[in-house]
Amino acid sequence: MKTLGFTAKAISRLHRFLGSSLEETVSPNFQYLQNLFGSEADVSKAVKQAPEILLIQNVPEYLESKLKHLASFGLSEDEVKEFVRKRPRILIISTDKVQKNMGFFIHTAGIPAKILLTKPLLLAFSLECRIKPRYRVLKSISTMQPLNCIPSLSAAIYLSERKFLEKYVKSSPDATKLLEIYSGNSVDLDIIQ
Numbered sequence: 001m002k003t004l005g006f007t008a009k010a011i012s013r014l015h016r017f018l019g020s021s022l023e024e025t026v027s028p029n030f031q032y033l034q035n036l037f038g039s040e041a042d043v044s045k046a047v048k049q050a051p052e053i054l055l056i057q058n059v060p061e062y063l064e065s066k067l068k069h070l071a072s073f074g075l076s077e078d079e080v081k082e083f084v085r086k087r088p089r090i091l092i093i094s095t096d097k098v099q100k101n102m103g104f105f106i107h108t109a110g111i112p113a114k115i116l117l118t119k120p121l122l123l124a125f126s127l128e129c130r131i132k133p134r135y136r137v138l139k140s141i142s143t144m145q146p147l148n149c150i151p152s153l154s155a156a157i158y159l160s161e162r163k164f165l166e167k168y169v170k171s172s173p174d175a176t177k178l179l180e181i182y183s184g185n186s187v188d189l190d191i192i193q
Helices: 008-012 015-019 022-037 040-049 051-055 059-071 077-086 088-092 095-108 120-124 127-144 153-158 161-170 175-183
Strands: none
Touching (some): 022 040, 022 051, 022 077, 040 051, 040 088, 051 088, 059 088, 077 088, 095 127, 120 153, 127 175
């Protein structure tokens, strides 16, 4: 594995490697990933970003299911494979979480799937604790202050809690109302729809 660019640090992040069978799990998974990605370099990159991939039982069935799920959002097979090749961490986010987050971003926030797949970290954030509250605040800002430009949802989601509150809530003339909306205490349901 050292010749493929794996480091002890990358593998040591997962104590489960110690209990995994090299012949029964890791090697077959590596071979399947090599067939999927096309090169050892791509597999090495994927495993560095998401070493858990090598430990999944029955990886072909698991990954085929993940790829089909991503394609269900209107992406071609080639687009999905290219996305996974570039951003393999998407494979370790639960299908349920991807489904809920993609559904919200596409149907509520109006962000196309192809855009979301360029920002896969968005799919890893908590829908209820981070995405929806920040969406409500940004939607409220666009309603309360229509002359201001509408902030980017993805940029707002990536910010730390402190920075988000400073930039979008505390600096607003409507700070008290926005804080209520953010905390979920006072929500106009028309804003969320």
